[in-house]
Amino acid sequence: MTKYIIRRLLGMIPTLLIIITISFFIIRIAPGGPFDSERSLPEQVLQNIEAKYHLDEPVIVQYGRYLFDVLRGDLGPSYRYQDHDVNFYIFTSLPNSIILGIIALTIAIVFGISAGMLSAVRQNTWVDYTTMSFAIVGISVPLFVIGPVLQWIFAMNLGWLPTSGWIDGDYGLKTLILPSITLSLGYFANIARLMRSSMLETLRSDYIRTAKAKGLKNSVILFKHTLKGALLPVVSYLGPAFAGIITGSVVVEQIFRVPGLGKFFVQSSFNRDYTLIMGVVIVYSVILIIMNFIVDIIYSFLDPRISYK
Amino acid sequence: MENNKDKVLEVKGLQTYFKTDSGVVKAVDGVSFDLYRGETLGIVGESGCGKSVTNLSIMKLIPSPPGKIVGGEVIFKGENIIALPEERLRSIRGNSISMIFQDPMTSLNPFLKISTQMVETIVLHQDMSKSEAKKKAIEMLTLVGIPAPEKRIDSYPHQFSGGMRQRVMIAMALSCNADVLIADEPTTALDVTIQAQILELIDELSKKLNTAVIMITHDLGVVAGMCDKVCVMYAGRIVEKALTEDLFGKPFHPYTSGLIQSVPRLDHATQEKLFSIEGQPPNLIDLPDCCPFHPRCHKAMDICRSKYPKLTEVEPGREVACWLYMDKGEDK
Ligand SMILES: Nc1ncnc2c1ncn2[C@@H]1O[C@H](COP(=O)(O)OP(=O)(O)OP(=O)(O)O)[C@@H](O)[C@H]1O
Numbered sequence A: 001m002t003k004y005i006i007r008r009l010l011g012m013i014p015t016l017l018i019i020i021t022i023s024f025f026i027i028r029i030a031p032g033g034p035f036d037s038e039r040s041l042p043e044q045v046l047q048n049i050e051a052k053y054h055l056d057e058p059v060i061v062q063y064g065r066y067l068f069d070v071l072r073g074d075l076g077p078s079y080r081y082q083d084h085d086v087n088f089y090i091f092t093s094l095p096n097s098i099i100l101g102i103i104a105l106t107i108a109i110v111f112g113i114s115a116g117m118l119s120a121v122r123q124n125t126w127v128d129y130t131t132m133s134f135a136i137v138g139i140s141v142p143l144f145v146i147g148p149v150l151q152w153i154f155a156m157n158l159g160w161l162p163t164s165g166w167i168d169g170d171y172g173l174k175t176l177i178l179p180s181i182t183l184s185l186g187y188f189a190n191i192a193r194l195m196r197s198s199m200l201e202t203l204r205s206d207y208i209r210t211a212k213a214k215g216l217k218n219s220v221i222l223f224k225h226t227l228k229g230a231l232l233p234v235v236s237y238l239g240p241a242f243a244g245i246i247t248g249s250v251v252v253e254q255i256f257r258v259p260g261l262g263k264f265f266v267q268s269s270f271n272r273d274y275t276l277i278m279g280v281v282i283v284y285s286v287i288l289i290i291m292n293f294i295v296d297i298i299y300s301f302l303d304p305r306i307s308y309k
Numbered sequence B: 001m002e003n004n005k006d007k008v009l010e011v012k013g014l015q016t017y018f019k020t021d022s023g024v025v026k027a028v029d030g031v032s033f034d035l036y037r038g039e040t041l042g043i044v045g046e047s048g049c050g051k052s053v054t055n056l057s058i059m060k061l062i063p064s065p066p067g068k069i070v071g072g073e074v075i076f077k078g079e080n081i082i083a084l085p086e087e088r089l090r091s092i093r094g095n096s097i098s099m100i101f102q103d104p105m106t107s108l109n110p111f112l113k114i115s116t117q118m119v120e121t122i123v124l125h126q127d128m129s130k131s132e133a134k135k136k137a138i139e140m141l142t143l144v145g146i147p148a149p150e151k152r153i154d155s156y157p158h159q160f161s162g163g164m165r166q167r168v169m170i171a172m173a174l175s176c177n178a179d180v181l182i183a184d185e186p187t188t189a190l191d192v193t194i195q196a197q198i199l200e201l202i203d204e205l206s207k208k209l210n211t212a213v214i215m216i217t218h219d220l221g222v223v224a225g226m227c228d229k230v231c232v233m234y235a236g237r238i239v240e241k242a243l244t245e246d247l248f249g250k251p252f253h254p255y256t257s258g259l260i261q262s263v264p265r266l267d268h269a270t271q272e273k274l275f276s277i278e279g280q281p282p283n284l285i286d287l288p289d290c291c292p293f294h295p296r297c298h299k300a301m302d303i304c305r306s307k308y309p310k311l312t313e314v315e316p317g318r319e320v321a322c323w324l325y326m327d328k329g330e331d332k
């Protein structure tokens, strides 16, 4: 197992290298550059700026330079925001997104798994229909509708919660409630549907029939015999979901004024802020790769048929 | 043997239907048979004739919906299983009546150790502690011929071969001294060489433990080898019931003789082509009230196309549902 873990960790390096390389060149192939704007700058100014950021060098040299910086842990200066470098923007905003993401995902997991199990066990009853209709709402109604609706109800009408803000403000932890619920809804819905279908499939399997034929109680059949197998698809969904949710959501951050990482995904691409784009891509990739690795480890604990050597 | 005290199971007029989108499937429609202590009953018939549904109904394990036991009784120790509350049923399942299934590769829980799966059954039904139950489980594994059972018991199912898993299933099924063991095609999924070993094991253990066995199979060779008596099923009903030697000696129902003729026989070296019954089994939805076998029967008569032949005793201990023999039956 230890050997396996080390091998996997080493295997991440080439994967990351490939991601960095491909993104680096794709971004530069895309039309437009960081200093293009409606009002064209005087030739001389532009040249100065490009020289400052080494944009006048051949792309391959830029690539080498960038790779070298990244290996030292430096994601470079932002081409757009002059005050700080990319490291600063990412590592001040990422923790906020992680906090919100973990809370939202925890809500989604707890309620999603319970709801999915419940609908599977009560298949084709009103419990099932209600839960699944709710899940479909969660999947199909966009965040920019859910968010404002929740604000309108709980902040403006009932006055229980702040409309927006962050934990460092006056309202403290209360600010987490609405954005995390909004963010969790889609994940909740996906988990509930996934859990329901994998649960139904497991309940139909031969070994559950054996368990029934042995005279086991329903609760034992459910929790001891069915749950593990039914959780596997949910676990594989959670890897990428986790990576996605903790790197922030632009929409939720905008609505609730959360100082998270999500906005940089969008702004950096609009601005052709090459280094910031690369920064968020790298952070996202690292988290995704690590999450998939953790999923594999959890899998091996759940399923005795999988063993890593 | 024929006295009531030894009768362990009595199935009377069992009817199990499935509601599907295209109509009601009468998977089992009026099946009756008796099972006596220590005897082995074979149930044979083509795929889809209702063998598995019959036996799942005995344990009241029909998935519902879509399935429902709409009529009949299953009398076990004086009680009608079909009418029992769930809790009483659970104390019978896996204890007094246990089952082994066709596919040993999927019938054991892949996520739980063999020990967990065996011990939970024993603890549930017998007054034993976990460690006693484990001892009992090891004893059972020894009995079914698992080598080094003290070690192997802590393995997971995937660490066993198909044949070994079926042995584990048998050990588990018999660990509570069941009165009835229902074996639903226990060897279909196994290699031929393993098949014989497993059947022998079931035969030997059931004799030793005095367990009655219902052996579901579509292989008449299995029936000839180990069953005392046979029910031949066709389209959800029993069409012939006889002692094994009588059935093979002189099959009455044309369907039975078709089945017997289609068994490959080594002693008939000259046989050029294997006999097979032509045509397909009927759709179990909207079965007309006639003999369901008539479209495939060489000897079909007019009456076969218009009226269903009831299962009738035509000779002592022999029942058949065929108009060819009905006169004899109606003579009485
Ligand atoms: N869950 C179900 N829903 C609908 N129909 C079913 C269901 N289970 C069984 N049936 C129907 O009941 C009939 C009898 O099925 P059964 O499984 O008893 O056949 P069988 O004799 O055991 O066949 P095989 O040799 O293939 O195991 C089949 O026609 C099948 O279509």
Ligand SMILES: [Mg+2]
Binding pocket: B051, B052, B053, B184
């Ligand atoms: Mg079957």
